[in-house]
Amino acid sequence: MELSIIIMSWNTRAMLRECLLSVFTNAPEGNFEIIVVDNAPTDGSQELVRQEFPSVTLIENAQNLGFAAANNKAIRQTSGRHFLLLNSDTIIHAGVLQQSLDYMTTNDRIGAMGCRVLNRDGSLQHSTSQFPSFLNLCIQTLALDRIPNIPFFRRYRMLDWQRKEAGAVETISGCYMMVRRECANAIGLLDEHFFFFGEETDWCKRMRENEWQVHFAPVGEITHFGGGSSHTLSHRRDLMLTQATVRLHLKHSGRIMAAAVFALLLIFNTSRAIFWSLKTMFNSTEASQRRKLHSIKVIKGFVSAWPSGKGAML
Numbered sequence: 438m439e440l441s442i443i444i445m446s447w448n449t450r451a452m453l454r455e456c457l458l459s460v461f462t463n464a465p466e467g468n469f470e471i472i473v474v475d476n477a478p479t480d481g482s483q484e485l486v487r488q489e490f491p492s493v494t495l496i497e498n499a500q501n502l503g504f505a506a507a508n509n510k511a512i513r514q515t516s517g518r519h520f521l522l523l524n525s526d527t528i529i530h531a532g533v534l535q536q537s538l539d540y541m542t543t544n545d546r547i548g549a550m551g552c553r554v555l556n557r558d559g560s561l562q563h564s565t566s567q568f569p570s571f572l573n574l575c576i577q578t579l580a581l582d583r584i585p586n587i588p589f590f591r592r593y594r595m596l597d598w599q600r601k602e603a604g605a606v607e608t609i610s611g612c613y614m615m616v617r618r619e620c621a622n623a624i625g626l627l628d629e630h631f632f633f634f635g636e637e638t639d640w641c642k643r644m645r646e647n648e649w650q651v652h653f654a655p656v657g658e659i660t661h662f663g664g665g666s667s668h669t670l671s672h673r674r675d676l677m678l679t680q681a682t683v684r685l686h687l688k689h690s691g692r693i694m695a696a697a698v699f700a701l702l703l704i705f706n707t708s709r710a711i712f713w714s715l716k717t718m719f720n721s722t723e724a725s726q727r728r729k730l731h732s733i734k735v736i737k738g739f740v741s742a743w744p745s746g747k748g749a750m751l
Contacts, residue, residue: 440469440538441517445507446525447475450482452662453525457490460523465534470494473525474511476501503632504611512626517618522637524612526662533657537615540603540654548620548649549641551609553600553658562661563594564610565653568642569682571690571697578705603654607645611637612661620649628688630744635681642689672734675706679742687744699743706735 442460446453453473460471474496475483486495496511508522519541521534533552541547554564567573573593576582581590591597595606614637624647627636641651679702687695710732717725 438468438470438517439519440465440467440534441512441515441520442469442471442523442534443508443511443515443520444471444473444523444525445476445504445511446473446478446482447501448478448480448482449525450478450480450485453482454485454489456523456525456527456529457486457493459527459529460534463529463531463534465538469534470515470517472496472511472515474498474507476503476507503629504634505627505631505636506629509626509629512621519618520616520621522611522614522616524661527612528660528662530658530660533659536656537654540652540656541615541617544650544652545617546648546650547617547652548624548644549609549614549616550652550654551613551615552653553655554610554613555658555660557660557662559660561600562610562663563596564612564661565598565600565606565608566594567592567607568638569593569685571686571694571701574682574698574701578701600653601655603652603656605650606653607651608638608641609651609653610661613659617649620644623647624649630688630746631681631684632677633681634678635685638681639685639688642685672731672738675731675735676738676742679706679739680744683742684744695744702742703736703739706732706739710736 444453444456457471471492472494473486475486476498477500483495483497486493494514496514498507498510502510512520519538537550537552540550551564554562556562576590577593582593582596584590588597624643628639631639644651682702683695683699686698710729713725713729713732717729
């Protein structure tokens with residue numbers, strides 16, 4: 438079998454249905470399989486798969502294992518020469534699956550690749566980036582990447598690249614990541630210490646460190662609506678993103694750099710809490726009150742964002 442498509446879902450019933458329909462409508466040539474791994478949903482998505490998509494293999498988890506562990510569980514049950522990690526909040530467009538497979542055959546050292554990703558309104562989503570180094574994080578937290586015409590400031594998320602040509606990149610988004618099984622067998626699966634966020638960045642870095650290439654190719658497009666499985670996390674989403682970022686540095690850069698990143702993000706989030714608290718004193722709106730409470734909750738829970746042991750939902 439050439440391709441195994443893995444879709445991880447957590448309370449995304451409506452989106453999951455549209456995603457599956459788009460895959461079947463725009464299926465690749467030859468044999469392929471689809472595995473949906475459902476992380477203990479409460480929205481009836483498992484019943485949806487069983488009733489409307491009986492050919493799909495359904496893995497039902499008794500608890501929310503997170504992105505890495507759930508995908509690893511599915512990968513171990515697949516048989517394709519390549520497998521695709523696909524978010525449930527995506528829509529596949531015509532040709533992208535087959536063209537991605539074709540691209541993977543152009544270079545047997547490509548370990549993983551991503552395609553063009555569009556937002557809901559059709560605009561380009563920045564689905565490739567550099568590693569979130571301390572310098573890159575400083576630029577982002579200071580909002581220097583919003584300054585136009587200074588490529589150095591905009592390099593982290595590759596904001597000035599229109600993604601019209603193929604080539605090697607540092608990191609691709611896990612919303613659409615096609616992986617060569619030979620590469621995964623060589624370097625290992627996703628690191629399950631990451632619960633949600635950061636796992637694909639870690640995987641791409643490990644690939645590159647082991648002389649596998651990570652590529653972007655404009656072979657087709659998907660739409661990624663975003664927030665499908667994380668929209669209900671509220672302030673915990675920010676804490677989980679912080680924990681993932683710090684864990685990346687703890688793993689790849691050491692404890693001192695991880696502590697520096699943790700301090701940087703603490704200062705950034707504290708400044709947000711102060712800003713919104715002051716703003717509500719002079720111009721209290723429902724939106725500013727909501728942002729104030731969100732920022733305060735992040736600060737109150739910030740200590741929990743320091744990685745300790747295996748990742749878990751905060």
